[in-house]
Amino acid sequence: MENIHRILTTYAYNISGSMEDAKDVVQDVIEKYIGADRSHVEDERNYLIKSVVNHAINLKKRKSYKSKYGEWLPDPVDLNQADSHIIKEQTASYSLLVLMEKLNALERAVFILKEGFAYKHKEIADVLDIQTDHSRQLFLRAKKSLKTTNYIEKRTEPEVLKAYINAIANADLDKLESLLVEDIELMADGGSTVKVITGSLVGAKSTAKLLQNVYGLFLQDKKYFITEINHQPAVVFHENDKVYNCQILVCDNHRIASLYSIVDPQKLKLLKVR
Numbered sequence: 001m002e003n004i005h006r007i008l009t010t011y012a013y014n015i016s017g018s019m020e021d022a023k024d025v026v027q028d029v030i031e032k033y034i035g036a037d038r039s040h041v042e043d044e045r046n047y048l049i050k051s052v053v054n055h056a057i058n059l060k061k062r063k064s065y066k067s068k069y070g071e072w073l074p075d076p077v078d079l080n081q082a083d084s085h086i087i088k089e090q091t092a093s094y095s096l097l098v099l100m101e102k103l104n105a106l107e108r109a110v111f112i113l114k115e116g117f118a119y120k121h122k123e124i125a126d127v128l129d130i131q132t133d134h135s136r137q138l139f140l141r142a143k144k145s146l147k148t149t150n151y152i153e154k155r156t157e158p159e160v161l162k163a164y165i166n167a168i169a170n171a172d173l174d175k176l177e178s179l180l181v182e183d184i185e186l187m188a189d190g191g192s193t194v195k196v197i198t199g200s201l202v203g204a205k206s207t208a209k210l211l212q213n214v215y216g217l218f219l220q221d222k223k224y225f226i227t228e229i230n231h232q233p234a235v236v237f238h239e240n241d242k243v244y245n246c247q248i249l250v251c252d253n254h255r256i257a258s259l260y261s262i263v264d265p266q267k268l269k270l271l272k273v274r
Helices: 002-016 019-034 044-062 093-103 105-115 121-128 134-148 159-169 173-176 203-220
Strands: 180-191 200-202 223-229 231-238 242-252 254-261
Touching: 002 019, 002 044, 002 105, 002 173, 002 242, 019 044, 044 105, 093 134, 093 242, 093 254, 105 121, 105 200, 121 173, 159 173, 159 180, 159 203, 159 231, 159 254, 173 180, 173 203, 173 254, 180 203, 203 242, 203 254
Parallel strands: 180 254
Antiparallel strands: 180 200, 223 231, 231 242, 242 254
8 A cells, every 4th residue: 555655645746736735635535445335446546546636636726825925836855865755757847846837737637647657648538537639638738838848857967056056155156147047037935934035036147146145144054965856956955954945956058047945944844854
C-alpha cells in the first residue's frame, strides 16, 4: 500500500500544487475505498487513481489558492530527500507548476496525465469521464496557454548558481545583475504572515537590487545549502533547523530567467535542513 500511496500522492500534488491537500485527498479516497463495497472493482490501482484525480480536480475547482502577501506559489518538494512522499520522475518541474495556475482544473489534469504519466487520450477520457475529442481539445488549449511541453525542466547549470551566491554574498550588484536576463521575473510568497512584494517584479536592475537588499537585511547571517526543488536548482537559507527562505531558480543559457522566492513559514516546513 505504501507504493500506491506515493503514486496517488504524486497525481494529487501535480494537480493541486499543494502537498497538504494532496495528502488529504489521498487519505480521504483510501478511507472511503476501505469502507466501501469493493466487489465491483476489477483493477484496484486504476480505480484509486481515477478517484484521486477527480477528487483533486474538484478540490482545485472549489478552493481559492491565494496568499495574503505576495503571489501564491506551489509547495516546494525537495527531490533529494530520501523520504519524499512522491515519485521524482513523475513530478512536474516547479516552473511548470507555477505556469499551470493559468489553466482551469480540467485542462491541468489532462496536461498532467498526458505529459507526466504518458496517458493516451482514450485513457484520459476514461479517467475523467469525458469524450476523447474533448481530451484532445483540452490538451491543445493547455499547450497553447503554457507555451511549453516540457514537463520536467532539467537545466541545473551549477556554475550559474555558484556565481549567483558569490555575487549576493559579496554585495557585487553589477555581477548579480549580469547573471539575470533583462526581463527576469521574480515572484515571492509570504503566505499569511511575511510581507513581501505584491505581484511580480520584472527587470534585471530592480530584481538585482531587491535580491541584494533582502540578502543584506535578512539572510547574510544564515547558512545555506543547494538542492533540487521539483527538478530545478534552489538555494535554501536556514539557521539551525529552521528554514527562512527557499529560492528556486529557472536558468536559461547561463543566466537566471525566473526566480521564485518562498518565505511562507508553512510551506518552508516541508523542507528539511541538511
